[in-house]
Amino acid sequence: MKSYQTMTKEELLSLKNELEKEYNAFKARGLKLDMSRGKPAADQLDLSMDMMEVLDHTSNLKCEAGIDCRNYGCLDGIDEAKALMAQIMENDPSEIIVYGNSSLNVMFDTVSRSYTHGVLGNTPWCKLDKVKFLCPVPGYDRHFAITEYFGIEMINVPMTPEGPDMDMVEKLVSEDASIKGIWCVPKYSNPQGITYSDETVRRFARLKPAAADFRIYWDNAYGVHHLYDDIQDNLIEILEECKKAGNPDMVYKFASTSKISFPGSGVAALATSENNLKEIRKQMSIQTIGHDKLNQLRHVRYFKDLDGIKAHMRKQADLLRPKFELVLDTLEKELGGLEIGSWIRPRGGYFIAFDSLEGCAKAIVAKAKEAGVVMTNAGATFPYGKDPKDSNIRIAPTFPTLEELGTAARLFTLCVKLVSVDKLLENR
Amino acid sequence: MKSYQTMTKEELLSLKNELEKEYNAFKARGLKLDMSRGKPAADQLDLSMDMMEVLDHTSNLKCEAGIDCRNYGCLDGIDEAKALMAQIMENDPSEIIVYGNSSLNVMFDTVSRSYTHGVLGNTPWCKLDKVKFLCPVPGYDRHFAITEYFGIEMINVPMTPEGPDMDMVEKLVSEDASIKGIWCVPKYSNPQGITYSDETVRRFARLKPAAADFRIYWDNAYGVHHLYDDIQDNLIEILEECKKAGNPDMVYKFASTSKISFPGSGVAALATSENNLKEIRKQMSIQTIGHDKLNQLRHVRYFKDLDGIKAHMRKQADLLRPKFELVLDTLEKELGGLEIGSWIRPRGGYFIAFDSLEGCAKAIVAKAKEAGVVMTNAGATFPYGKDPKDSNIRIAPTFPTLEELGTAARLFTLCVKLVSVDKLLENR
Numbered sequence: 001m002k003s004y005q006t007m008t009k010e011e012l013l014s015l016k017n018e019l020e021k022e023y024n025a026f027k028a029r030g031l032k033l034d035m036s037r038g039k040p041a042a043d044q045l046d047l048s049m050d051m052m053e054v055l056d057h058t059s060n061l062k063c064e065a066g067i068d069c070r071n072y073g074c075l076d077g078i079d080e081a082k083a084l085m086a087q088i089m090e091n092d093p094s095e096i097i098v099y100g101n102s103s104l105n106v107m108f109d110t111v112s113r114s115y116t117h118g119v120l121g122n123t124p125w126c127k128l129d130k131v132k133f134l135c136p137v138p139g140y141d142r143h144f145a146i147t148e149y150f151g152i153e154m155i156n157v158p159m160t161p162e163g164p165d166m167d168m169v170e171k172l173v174s175e176d177a178s179i180k181g182i183w184c185v186p187k188y189s190n191p192q193g194i195t196y197s198d199e200t201v202r203r204f205a206r207l208k209p210a211a212a213d214f215r216i217y218w219d220n221a222y223g224v225h226h227l228y229d230d231i232q233d234n235l236i237e238i239l240e241e242c243k244k245a246g247n248p249d250m251v252y253k254f255a256s257t258s259k260i261s262f263p264g265s266g267v268a269a270l271a272t273s274e275n276n277l278k279e280i281r282k283q284m285s286i287q288t289i290g291h292d293k294l295n296q297l298r299h300v301r302y303f304k305d306l307d308g309i310k311a312h313m314r315k316q317a318d319l320l321r322p323k324f325e326l327v328l329d330t331l332e333k334e335l336g337g338l339e340i341g342s343w344i345r346p347r348g349g350y351f352i353a354f355d356s357l358e359g360c361a362k363a364i365v366a367k368a369k370e371a372g373v374v375m376t377n378a379g380a381t382f383p384y385g386k387d388p389k390d391s392n393i394r395i396a397p398t399f400p401t402l403e404e405l406g407t408a409a410r411l412f413t414l415c416v417k418l419v420s421v422d423k424l425l426e427n428r
Numbered sequence: 429m430k431s432y433q434t435m436t437k438e439e440l441l442s443l444k445n446e447l448e449k450e451y452n453a454f455k456a457r458g459l460k461l462d463m464s465r466g467k468p469a470a471d472q473l474d475l476s477m478d479m480m481e482v483l484d485h486t487s488n489l490k491c492e493a494g495i496d497c498r499n500y501g502c503l504d505g506i507d508e509a510k511a512l513m514a515q516i517m518e519n520d521p522s523e524i525i526v527y528g529n530s531s532l533n534v535m536f537d538t539v540s541r542s543y544t545h546g547v548l549g550n551t552p553w554c555k556l557d558k559v560k561f562l563c564p565v566p567g568y569d570r571h572f573a574i575t576e577y578f579g580i581e582m583i584n585v586p587m588t589p590e591g592p593d594m595d596m597v598e599k600l601v602s603e604d605a606s607i608k609g610i611w612c613v614p615k616y617s618n619p620q621g622i623t624y625s626d627e628t629v630r631r632f633a634r635l636k637p638a639a640a641d642f643r644i645y646w647d648n649a650y651g652v653h654h655l656y657d658d659i660q661d662n663l664i665e666i667l668e669e670c671k672k673a674g675n676p677d678m679v680y681k682f683a684s685t686s687k688i689s690f691p692g693s694g695v696a697a698l699a700t701s702e703n704n705l706k707e708i709r710k711q712m713s714i715q716t717i718g719h720d721k722l723n724q725l726r727h728v729r730y731f732k733d734l735d736g737i738k739a740h741m742r743k744q745a746d747l748l749r750p751k752f753e754l755v756l757d758t759l760e761k762e763l764g765g766l767e768i769g770s771w772i773r774p775r776g777g778y779f780i781a782f783d784s785l786e787g788c789a790k791a792i793v794a795k796a797k798e799a800g801v802v803m804t805n806a807g808a809t810f811p812y813g814k815d816p817k818d819s820n821i822r823i824a825p826t827f828p829t830l831e832e833l834g835t836a837a838r839l840f841t842l843c844v845k846l847v848s849v850d851k852l853l854e855n856r
Contacts (some may be wrong), residue, residue: 020442037500045498049485057477070473070690072465101529101720108715114543116554116578126544126554136740142717148715150544265722287536289570292529292720294693400616 001338002087004420009157011181018419023371026411027140029370033408034306038084038190038350039399040259040316047315048261051302055294069293074282077269079120081296085269086223087306092236095271097200097280100291103256108146110252110270113151113283114180118281119213120249123152125180134172134182135256136164138392140190143183143219147383154383157182159189161344163196164201177210181217187235188222190351191269191381191394193346205241207250218253222349224313225259227321233347239271248273257299259350260309267299271360323397327352327409334413340420352395353381359417361390373408429765432848437856438677444849451799451846454675454839459800461836466618466778467827468687476689479730483722497721497742499825503549505697509724513697515734518665523699525708528719531684531696534667536574538698540681541711542608543578543680547641548677548707553578553608559718562610564598566809566820568618571611572646575811582811585610587617589772590730591624594631605638607750609645615663616650618811619781619822621774623661633669635678646681650777653687656748661775666701676701685727688737688744704805749784750854751825755780755837762841780823781798781809789818790848795843 007015011105053062055295061232063078077085077098086093099106118124125131126160135144139159147154155172157164163186173179184204196204218238226232226297242250247273257266258295270280288400303309328345335341343354361378368375376394379385395412397405435443449828471605473741483489490495491506509603516520527534543559544554553559560581567587568831575582583600585592600723601607612632614624625632632644646666654660670678677700731737756773759782763769771782784792789806796803806820808815823840825833 031833039500041501048498052487053481053484056481058482068470068473068693069469070476072467072691073688074692102716102718112540112544116540120553124554126552140712145714149711189507215668258500262722264498264502264718264852265498265720284575286570288530288533290530290692292693294690295720295723 003339004424007341007424009425012421012425012428013129016418016425019414019418019421023367025412026414027371029372031398031407031411033372033404033406034374035374035396035405035412036374036398037399041319041399041401042341044316044319044398047312048302052260053296055298057304059295060291060293063293065284066291069209072289073286074293075290076281076297077291078293081267084300084303084305085255085267086271088267088309090221090272091239091253091271095239095273095277097270097277097284097298098291099268099270101258101264101266102143103219103221103258103297105253106268106270107143107219107384109255110217111150112144113280114213119215119282120275122213123250126151128176128178132176132179134179135383136182136184137383138394139183140185140219141376141380142336142415143217144383146184153245155179156383156388158260159192159194161194165192166200168210169208173207173214175210177305179209180211180213180313181215183217183219185219185221185393186238187220187233188225188346188349190221190349191351193342193349193351193353194344195235196237201236201238201241204246205245205250207247210251215249216251218251220255221259223255223310225316225350226313226348227317227324228347229314229317231347239273249275252276255300261302262298265295267296279384283427311374312412320398321403323405324352326405327395327397329411330406330413334410335416338417338420341416350396350398352397354393354395354416355391356393356416357420357423358389358391360423361387361393361415362416363419364412365393366392367419368412373411373413375412408428431765431767432852433669433767434496435782435852437853440849440853440856442855443796445841446559446847446848451795451842455576455799457800459835459839461800461828461832462723462802462829463824463833464802464804465763465827466824469829470745472744472747472826473690474774475740479689479726481728485727489722489725489764491721491725496719497725500717502721503716503718504529504709505719506721506724508728509695512728512731512733513683513695514699516737517648517681517695517697519681519699519700523667523701525698525705525712526719526724527696528694528712529686529692529694529723531647531649531682531686532570534696534698535647535682538645541708542641544592544653545711547643548703550641551626553580555696556606558606560604560607562607563811564612565811566610566619566815566822567681568613569804570809571645571664573610579819583607583646584816585810587620589622591622591628593627598631598635601635601637601642603609603638607637608639608641609643611645611647613647614666615648615661615763616653616774616777618649618777620772620821621777621779621781622772624665629664629666629669633666633675635675635680637678642678644679645711646679648681648683649687651683652737653744654776655745655752655779656740656775657742657745659775667701670794681705688740689727689730693723695724696826699778705824716754748826750830751833752780752813754830754833755823755825758834758837762838763844766845769844776799778824778826780825782823782844783819783820784844784852788851789815790842791819791847791850792840792843796840799843800837801839803840
C-alpha cells in the first residue's frame with residue numbers, strides 16, 4: 001500500500017472523504033464493543049469450571065501439614081500451594097508467600113508497608129522528602145496508580161525490544177538514593193508483549209543502587225501465558241540472578257493465577273529473599289490471621305502441578321491465539337506500509353501495543369469511542385496518564401468475541417487512518 | 429466453700445501440700461490441651477460443609493447485577509452479599525462494602541490508610557507527632573497489635589458491666605485532639621462477653637471529639653453469636669444513633685462470617701457513612717480490582733438471608749453452649765466462694781474472662797502451661813501485653829472437645845488455687 005507520508009494534499013483530502021464515509025457507516029451501526037481491559041472472556045473461564053467442585057462435602061480439607069484449611073491459621077499459605085506457585089514462578093517453595101485473590105493488592109501492600117515502616121530498617125518513605133520510582137513506558141496503569149497514590153515521583157524509562165533502557169536505569173539507580181523502586185512486567189509486558197532479554201535481566205541483577213532500600217517490583221503476571229506451543233519467550237529467573245550478583249534482597253517478585261483460573265477468585269503469590277520474607281511475615285501477622293486456604297487447596301487439587309498448569313494454558317492459548325492473530329492481521333492488512341503506526345507481534349500476554357503518529361493517540365481513541373468501540377484511555381500506559389508523544393494505545397483483544405473483535409479492529413484501523421490523515425494535512 | 433482469704437498460714441500450707449499433689453498427678457498425665465485462641469472446633473465447621481458444593485460446574489455464576497462473578501470487577505462487593513451482610517449488621521446495603529476473608533485485614537487497612545492519607549482531608553497520621561487510641565480493657569489483642577504496629581499510643585479505659593467507662597471516654601475524647609480512635613467489641617465483648625448498654629451506645633454516638641478525624645472502630649464480631657435462644661443480649665445500632673446525634677461519619681463498623689461459616693474462608697464487611705465509603709472506595713480502587721466474588725456468591729446462595737443465618741447460628745450455639753457451661757460450672761464448683769477470682773457468665777461470643785487475685789495471672793498461665801494446658805498469654809488482653817494488675821486471663825473454650833475442656837478447666841482452677849495460695853502466703 002502507498003505510504004500516507006508521501007501523499008499530496010489533494011490525495012489526502014480525497015482519501016479523507018472516502019474514510020469519513022466508511023466511518024459514518026460504522027457509526028450508523030450503533031456498535032457497543034470493548035477492547036479496553038485485560039479481561040479473560042467467558043469461554044476462558046469455562047475452562048476452569050470443574051474447579052468449582054473439586055472440593056465437596058466429603059473432601060478431606062486438611063492440607064499436607066495437617067492443618068484444617070477451613071479454620072484460622074497458616075499465615076503465609078499452605079505448603080502445597082507454595083509448591084504449585086513455586087513451580088509457576090520458577091522459585092523454591094521456601095521463597096514464597098501465598099496470598100488471597102489479588103497480586104495487585106500484594107503490590108499495594110508492599111509499597112504501603114515501605115511507606116509506613118520502611119524496608120529492612122531503612123527510613124520509612126513517609127518520613128522522606130522525596131521518593132521516586134522508575135517506570136518503564138509504556139507500562140501498566142495500575143502500577144503507576146499505586147505509586148501516584150503514595151505521592152511517589154515517577155520517572156519514565158523508555159522500553160526497548162530488549163526491555164527497559166538499562167543504560168538509563170543503571171545511571172539513575174546508582175546516582176539517586178531517592179529512587180526506591182522500578183515497576184517491571186518482564187515477560188509479555190503490559191502493553192507491548194516484550195520479554196526482557198537475558199542481558200537485561202542480568203543487568204537488573206547487577207544494579208548498584210544508591211538506595212539500600214531500592215527494590216525491583218518484578219510483576220511476572222504472564223509467566224505461563226504463551227500464545228504458541230512452538231515459539232515461546234524465555235525469561236531468566238531474577239531471584240537466582242540477584243543472589244549470584246550479591247543482591248539477594250533486591251527483588252519482590254509477584255505472580256497470580258488470575259489469568260489462569262478465575263480473575264476474581266485466583267491465588268496470588270510473592271517470591272523474595274529470606275530477609276524480605278521475614279519482614280513481610282511480621283507485618284502480615286498484624287494484618288491478618290491468614291488468607292483463604294480453601295481456595296488455595298482448590299487450586300492445588302485442580303491443577304496438581306506445573307504439567308496441569310501448562311495443559312490448561314494450552315487450552316487458554318487455543319482461545320486467545322485467534323483473537324490476537326485477528327487483530328494483528330487486521331493491523332497488517334489495513335495499516336501495513338502506510339507509515340502511520342507501528343506495533344509488535346507478541347507471543348503471549350494480554351495486550352497489543354499500537355504506536356500512532358505523534359499527537360494522534362487521544363484523537364484515535366476518542367474517534368473509536370464515538371463509533372461505539374471503547375479502548376483503554378490514551379495515555380493510560382504512562383505515569384500520570386501523560387504520554388509525552390500522545391502516541392501509545394493499548395489494545396486488549398481477549399474479552400470480545402472473535403466476531404466483535406473483527407469489527408472493533410477494523411473500526412480501530414479506520415480511526416487511525418482518519419486521524420493520521422488529519423495530522424498529515426496539518427503540515428501540507 | 430471456705431474463703432482462702434480467711435485461712436491461717438497453717439491452713440494455707442496444708443492446702444498447698446494437697447494441691448501440689450493434685451497438680452503433680454495432672455502433670456504426670458502429659459496433657460496437650462489448648463484454650464488459647466478463639467477458634468471454632470471442627471464440628472462447628474462441619475455445619476457449613478454443604479456450602480462447599482452450593483456452586484458447581486452447572487451453576488449460574490452471574491450475580492443479580494449480571495456481573496460474571498468469576499471475572500474481574502465489582503470493587504465493593506456484589507449486591508446480594510451487601511444485602512446479606514446488611515441484614516447481619518442491621519444496616520442498609522448502601523452503607524456496606526464487602527471484602528475478602530478477613531475483617532482484621534479491613535481494620536488494619538483502615539488504620540493504615542488513615543496513617544498514610546488521613547481521614548476526610550485531615551492530616552495523615554504519619555505527619556503528626558502523636559496519635560493516640562483509647563483501648564477498653566481487657567480487650568482484643570489483635571486490635572492492640574495493629575495500633576502498636578503503627579506507633580499509636582494506647583490508653584487503657586476500664587470496662588464496666590455496661591461497656592467502657594464512658595465518663596473517661598467522653599472526657600479524653602473531647603479534650604485531646606491527638607486521640608483518633610477507640611477499639612470496641614460492643615457485643616459479647618472479647619474477652620468478657622459484655623454487651624454495651626443502650627446508654628453506652630448513645631453516649632458513644634453523642635461524643636464531641638476534639639479531633640475531626642476521631643473514629644469509633646466498632647468491631648461487631650459477635651453480632652449473631654448467641655449461646656441461648658431465650659436470653660440474648662441486644663445492642664443498639666450505632667450508625668443510626670450517630671446519624672441521629674449529628675455524627676454520621678464517626679463510626680467504622682466491622683463484621684464478618686468468620687465465625688459463622690469458615691474462619692479462613694468467610695466474607696468480611698464494613699459499614700459506614702457515605703462520606704467515609706467514598707474515601708474508602710477511592711483507595712480500594714488503587715489497592716485491588718476486587719475481592720473474591722465467587723465466595724460472596726457461595727455465602728449468599730447457601731445462607732440466603734438472616735433467617736438462614738439465625739438457623740445456622742442456633743446449630744453453632746448447640747455445640748458451643750455445653751462448652752461454655754462446662755467451663756463456667758467448673759469455675760463455680762471449684763472456685764465459688766474461695767474469693768480468689770471472679771468471672772462473668774456470657775450469653776454469647778467466644779470467650780470467658782477470668783480475673784485472678786492481683787499479681788497472679790502470669791503465674792497461673794505458666795503453671796497451666798507446665799502441665800500441658802496452653803492459655804492465652806496473661807497480659808494479652810491489654811495494650812503492649814501489660815496488664816497493670818496482672819490479673820486478667822482469657823479462656824477460649826470453643827476449640828477443644830468437651831472431654832478435653834473438662835480436664836483443661838479442672839487443671840486451670842487447680843492452678844488458680846495453687847498460685848493464689850502462694851500469693852496469700854506472702855502476706856501471712
